[in-house]
Amino acid sequence: MSTRPIRIIPWQADFPSALADTLVREHADRMADCLVVFPHHRPARYLAARLTEHEGLAKPCLLPETTTFTELVSRLRAATHAMPLVQAGPLDRVALLHEAVQGLDARTSGLLADLPREIERFLPWGIRLSELMEELMRHGLPPRDLLAAEDEVLPEAAALLGHCEAIYSAYLGLLAREGLTTPGNDCRLVLQALDEVPAVLDGHPLVIAGFYALSGAEDAIFRALWQSGSADVLWHADPGIAQGRGHWCLEELRAWAGRWGARPVVEATCAPAGEADAPTLRFVEAYDRHSELLELGRELARLPEDQAAAVVLPDEALLPPVLHHLPERECNISMGYPLERASLAQLVETLLRLQENGLSGRYVWRDVVALIRHPYLKMLDLHGERPLRTVFRQWEKELRGGEKLVDPLTWAPQYADLGMVDGARAVDALLRRLLRCCLTAFAEARTLAGLAEALRGLCDLLVEHGGELWRDYLLDAECLFRLRTSLLPALAHSRLSHEELPHSVLFAVLRQVLAGERVPFEPEPITGLQVVGMLETRLLRFPRLFVLEATEERLPGTPGHDPLLPDTLRARLGLPDLRARDTVAAYTFFRLLAGAEEAVLFYRQGDAPGLLESTPVRSRFVEMLLWEEEKRRGSLIKPGMPPLASVSLPLSPIRSEALAVEKTEAVRAALLGRLRSKGLSPTALDAYVRCPKSFFLRHVCRLRPPDEVSEDGDPAALGSLVHRVLSDFLAPYAGHETNLAALPGEELAERFSYALRTEPFFQSMPLDARIVLDRTGRSRLKNFLAGQPHTTILALEERFETRLPFAGEEIALSGIVDRLDRRGGRLVVVDYKTGRVQKAKMALWDDAALWQACAEWSPGGDDPLPRLAGPLGSLQLPMYMTLCWGREGEAPADAAWVELADQGAEIAYFPRNFGQEERDRVIRELTPALLRFLLHHMEHAPTFEPVPQDACRYCDVRGPCGA
Ligand code: SF4
Incomplete structure (x- = not known):
C-alpha cells in the first residue's frame, strides 16, 4: 500500500510551472526517464516551454515524455498482451x-423482433451504439441488459439496449x-492484467498530472500504479481541500481521495494563497x-x-464572429471547431438536400x-477571374x-449575353x-466509398x-x-465502405460522421492573446x-439528446449522468x-436566438459569484452597478416610417x-386612390417582387387562362341573341x-x-x-379607351372589357373575376360634400382622396x-362581376333600387368627374403620400416604401 x-498544486498557481519545478527538484538527473500523463495534449506544450526556460535544469537535456491516458493505455495493452492489435x-x-x-438468435420473439438487423435500419444507430460500448469499456463496467426502456426510446433502441450483454460479448469476440x-x-x-501494469513502467518515474473526474479504467489503472509506489499524483485544486475544506466543486477529488485512502497535501514549494x-x-x-x-472588442482594445x-x-460557434472583434495584434486560436458548423459542411448539406428532394435527375429549383x-x-477561379458569378x-x-423541378445538366448559359464569347469554352468546361x-x-x-469519391471530387x-x-x-482552408x-x-x-446502401442511409452516416469531426487549432507560440475553448483551458x-456566453445553456451546458441512451437511462448502466x-x-x-x-464574464439576457428558443439565462455559476x-x-x-455592467447597442433601427415621395422634376x-407611354388603367387608378405612394412605386418606378417559381399555382396566369377560354368559347355566339345557359x-x-x-405553372x-x-x-x-x-x-x-388632359397633354385611360352584352x-x-370582388358603397355617389370637395380641390386644401378609398371599392366597373358610354353613345344600364372564384354567379354593380336616372348620373357625371379629379390630383399634389393601413402587410412594395 x-x-x-x-x-x-494550488489552483491559483500556474500548473505547468509548478510541475516543472517539481520535476527539476526531484528528477533533474533522470528527466528523460520521466513520464507525465495529462488529461489532454495542450499542457504538455506549456510544460516543455517552462522546462526550457527553467534555470535549475542543466541544458542541453532530454525533456520528460508526456502522454495522455489513451496513449498510456495503448502502450500498457501492447506490453501486457502479446497479440498485436490494430485500432x-x-x-x-x-x-x-x-x-x-x-x-443474435433470430428465432426468439419479443424485443429481438425489433432489433434493426438490416444494415439500412442499423446504421443510424450504429455510431451511437459503438460509442456506448466504448463508454462501458472505458468505465470498466460490465454490460447489463436494459429492460423496459420502451417508454423512453424508440423500439429499435429499446431492442438494442435490451440485448446489451449479448451484443457486447459478440462484439468483443x-x-x-x-x-x-x-x-x-x-x-x-x-x-x-492490472497486476502486471506497475512492472511495465518500472524504472520510469510517473506523474499523473491534473486529472479530476476519473473514468473507471483511469481510477483502477492509476490506483494500481500509485499503490505500487511508481506514480505520483498531482491535483490542480483549491488548497483548502487538504484541510477538509475547499471549494464545493471539488467533490470528485474528495471522493477520489476517499476511495484510495489517500491524504491530499499542498505541494511544499508552492506559496500559500491569500485573500x-x-x-x-x-x-x-x-x-x-x-x-x-x-463590449468584448472594447475590453480587448x-x-x-x-x-x-x-x-x-x-x-x-462563436469563433467566427469573435475573430472579427479581435484587436490588431498577434492572436492564437486553441480549440477544436466543429466541422459541421463550417461553410464547407453547409455546402455538403446543400448537395445532400439536392439529392434528397430531387427526382430522376431533376432537382428542386430552390435547392439549385x-x-x-x-x-x-461563386468564387471559383479561372485564370485570375471569377466568371461563374x-x-x-x-x-x-x-x-x-x-x-419547380429542373434539370441543371441541360441548362445552357447565354454566354453572348454575358459578353463572354472568347472565354466561353473554358467557363463552360468549369x-x-x-x-x-x-x-x-x-x-x-x-x-460510402462512392460518397467519399464524390466528396474528393468536390474538394x-x-x-x-x-x-x-x-x-x-x-x-x-483548415x-x-x-x-x-x-x-x-x-x-x-x-x-462498410463497399456495401451498397440507399442514399438516405449513406447521407445519414455522412451527417453523423461530420457531426463528430472537429477541426483542431493549435497555437504557436503559446503566448499573447489566445482564443480558447472551455475544455482547452x-x-x-x-x-x-x-x-463569453456565460449562460446556463453553455455553462454548465445542456448535452444534446441521445436517442439511444437518454440521460434518464444512463444511471441504470452505471454511467455518469448529467449531474456528474x-x-x-x-x-x-x-x-x-x-x-x-482579472476575469470578465459576459452573458446575454435579452435576445432569444431563434423563434422557438427561450431567452438565455445567466449561468448558475455567475449567479453564485454574484451572490x-x-x-x-x-x-x-x-445591472449598471459595478461590478455588473449592462450593455446594449444604441437602438437605431431601420426607419419604419414611410416617407412621402416629393415630386421633384425628375419624378x-x-x-x-x-x-404618355402606358396611360392609366383602372388597376393603376385604384392603386393611386388607396395609396399614392404604392402607385408611384409600382406603376411609375415599375418595382416588382422578385420572380419566384409558383409551386402552388399562379393566380395571375390562371386568371388569364380563364379569360381566354371564356372568350374563345363564347366568340361563335357573338352578335346573336343566345340563351347562354343552354350552351354545353x-x-x-x-x-x-x-x-x-x-400551362407551365400547372405542370410544376x-x-x-x-x-x-x-x-x-370545371x-x-x-x-x-x-x-x-x-x-x-x-x-x-x-x-375601351378615352383621353383626358394631363400636364398640357392628353393621356389615355383605358381598360379591357371582358364582355359587353345587350x-x-x-x-x-x-x-370575370378570379380574385376578390371589391364592392362599392352606393352612398358614395350621394355624398354631395365629397363631390364638391373633389371639384374644388387644390394643393394645400382639404384633400378628399383618403375619403374616397373605402367607399369606392374599385373604380373598374364605373x-x-x-368608357362604354363614350364608345357606344349609350350609357349601360348596369355592370356585373362574375365571381369565378366562388360559384360563378353574377354580382350587379348597382343595387335594384338604384334608379336609371341615378345610374346615368354616376356614369355620365360623377365617374368622369372622379377621373378628372384623380388626374388633377396626380398632377398637382406636391407628393406621392403613403397611406399606412392594414393592407401594408401584404403590399409587395412594402420594402422600398419603408412602412
Ligand atoms: S406599404 Fe402601405 S404605405 Fe407603403 S406603399 Fe404599400 S400600401 Fe402604401
Whole structure:
C-alpha cells in the first residue's frame, strides 16, 4: 500500500510551472526517464516551454515524455498482451456491431423482433451504439441488459439496449477474431492484467498530472500504479481541500481521495494563497450577441499589448464572429471547431438536400439556387477571374421564372449575353465540371466509398479553382484540409465502405460522421492573446480572462439528446449522468477563474436566438459569484452597478416610417413619361386612390417582387387562362341573341382542362393540387354558364379607351372589357373575376360634400382622396361603364362581376333600387368627374403620400416604401 500523499498544486498557481519545478527538484538527473500523463495534449506544450526556460535544469537535456491516458493505455495493452492489435476506425466498429446484432438468435420473439438487423435500419444507430460500448469499456463496467426502456426510446433502441450483454460479448469476440482493438477495448484488456501494469513502467518515474473526474479504467489503472509506489499524483485544486475544506466543486477529488485512502497535501514549494490572490471579477450583461461582442472588442482594445490573456468560448460557434472583434495584434486560436458548423459542411448539406428532394435527375429549383449561391462556388477561379458569378446570376433569373423541378445538366448559359464569347469554352468546361462534382457524382454514389469519391471530387475542384480563397480564409482552408485528410479516409476505408446502401442511409452516416469531426487549432507560440475553448483551458492559467456566453445553456451546458441512451437511462448502466457532467464543468470553470488576476464574464439576457428558443439565462455559476459578492456587501447588485455592467447597442433601427415621395422634376418627368407611354388603367387608378405612394412605386418606378417559381399555382396566369377560354368559347355566339345557359357546359369544362394542361405553372404544381384545381375550375365554369341569361354578346375582351388632359397633354385611360352584352334592350358590362370582388358603397355617389370637395380641390386644401378609398371599392366597373358610354353613345344600364372564384354567379354593380336616372348620373357625371379629379390630383399634389393601413402587410412594395 502506498503511503505517498496526493500532492496539490494550488489552483491559483500556474500548473505547468509548478510541475516543472517539481520535476527539476526531484528528477533533474533522470528527466528523460520521466513520464507525465495529462488529461489532454495542450499542457504538455506549456510544460516543455517552462522546462526550457527553467534555470535549475542543466541544458542541453532530454525533456520528460508526456502522454495522455489513451496513449498510456495503448502502450500498457501492447506490453501486457502479446497479440498485436490494430485500432479499428469508427465505421469498422459499426460494421462489427452490425455483424454482432445480426448474429443474435433470430428465432426468439419479443424485443429481438425489433432489433434493426438490416444494415439500412442499423446504421443510424450504429455510431451511437459503438460509442456506448466504448463508454462501458472505458468505465470498466460490465454490460447489463436494459429492460423496459420502451417508454423512453424508440423500439429499435429499446431492442438494442435490451440485448446489451449479448451484443457486447459478440462484439468483443469479433474484435478478437479480426485482430482489432479500440481505445475502450485497450482499457478493458489492461484492466484484465492490472497486476502486471506497475512492472511495465518500472524504472520510469510517473506523474499523473491534473486529472479530476476519473473514468473507471483511469481510477483502477492509476490506483494500481500509485499503490505500487511508481506514480505520483498531482491535483490542480483549491488548497483548502487538504484541510477538509475547499471549494464545493471539488467533490470528485474528495471522493477520489476517499476511495484510495489517500491524504491530499499542498505541494511544499508552492506559496500559500491569500485573500489577495482572489481574481477581480466583472460581469457584463449584454442584451444580445452583438452587444456582447461589441463590449468584448472594447475590453480587448484596452488590453496592454504585452498582456497575456484568453478569450474563452464555451460555445465554439462563436469563433467566427469573435475573430472579427479581435484587436490588431498577434492572436492564437486553441480549440477544436466543429466541422459541421463550417461553410464547407453547409455546402455538403446543400448537395445532400439536392439529392434528397430531387427526382430522376431533376432537382428542386430552390435547392439549385442555394447551390449556385454558395460563396465557394461563386468564387471559383479561372485564370485570375471569377466568371461563374455572372453565369449564376443569369441562371438564377431563369430558375425563378421556370418550373419547380429542373434539370441543371441541360441548362445552357447565354454566354453572348454575358459578353463572354472568347472565354466561353473554358467557363463552360468549369461549369460542367462543377455540375458533375456537385450533382452527378453524388447522384451516382451507391456506397460510402462512392460518397467519399464524390466528396474528393468536390474538394479537388475547390482546391484547384480556389485561387486566393484558401489563402485569405484560413479557417475554411483548415476545414477543407480536415475533410480531406480525416473524414474521407474514414468513409473510404472501412468494412462498410463497399456495401451498397440507399442514399438516405449513406447521407445519414455522412451527417453523423461530420457531426463528430472537429477541426483542431493549435497555437504557436503559446503566448499573447489566445482564443480558447472551455475544455482547452484545463490545467492552463491566464492572468486576464474574457469568458463569453456565460449562460446556463453553455455553462454548465445542456448535452444534446441521445436517442439511444437518454440521460434518464444512463444511471441504470452505471454511467455518469448529467449531474456528474455538471460537476466537471463547475471544476473546469472555477479552476480557470482561480488562476486569473482579472476575469470578465459576459452573458446575454435579452435576445432569444431563434423563434422557438427561450431567452438565455445567466449561468448558475455567475449567479453564485454574484451572490457571494452580494453577501459580502450586504446588498443586491443591479445591472449598471459595478461590478455588473449592462450593455446594449444604441437602438437605431431601420426607419419604419414611410416617407412621402416629393415630386421633384425628375419624378414629374418619370410620371409623365409613364402616362404618355402606358396611360392609366383602372388597376393603376385604384392603386393611386388607396395609396399614392404604392402607385408611384409600382406603376411609375415599375418595382416588382422578385420572380419566384409558383409551386402552388399562379393566380395571375390562371386568371388569364380563364379569360381566354371564356372568350374563345363564347366568340361563335357573338352578335346573336343566345340563351347562354343552354350552351354545353361540358365543352367549356373540357376547353378549360385542355388549356390548363398546357400551362407551365400547372405542370410544376403538386399532383393533388393539380387535381383539385382542374376539378374546381370545371365545376365553377359549368355553374357560371348554367346561371347566365339570354343575351346578345356585343364585344369580347376589347380595349375601351378615352383621353383626358394631363400636364398640357392628353393621356389615355383605358381598360379591357371582358364582355359587353345587350340584355332586354339595355347594355350591360360583364367582368370575370378570379380574385376578390371589391364592392362599392352606393352612398358614395350621394355624398354631395365629397363631390364638391373633389371639384374644388387644390394643393394645400382639404384633400378628399383618403375619403374616397373605402367607399369606392374599385373604380373598374364605373370606369368601364363610362368608357362604354363614350364608345357606344349609350350609357349601360348596369355592370356585373362574375365571381369565378366562388360559384360563378353574377354580382350587379348597382343595387335594384338604384334608379336609371341615378345610374346615368354616376356614369355620365360623377365617374368622369372622379377621373378628372384623380388626374388633377396626380398632377398637382406636391407628393406621392403613403397611406399606412392594414393592407401594408401584404403590399409587395412594402420594402422600398419603408412602412
Ligand atoms: S406599404 Fe402601405 S404605405 Fe407603403 S406603399 Fe404599400 S400600401 Fe402604401
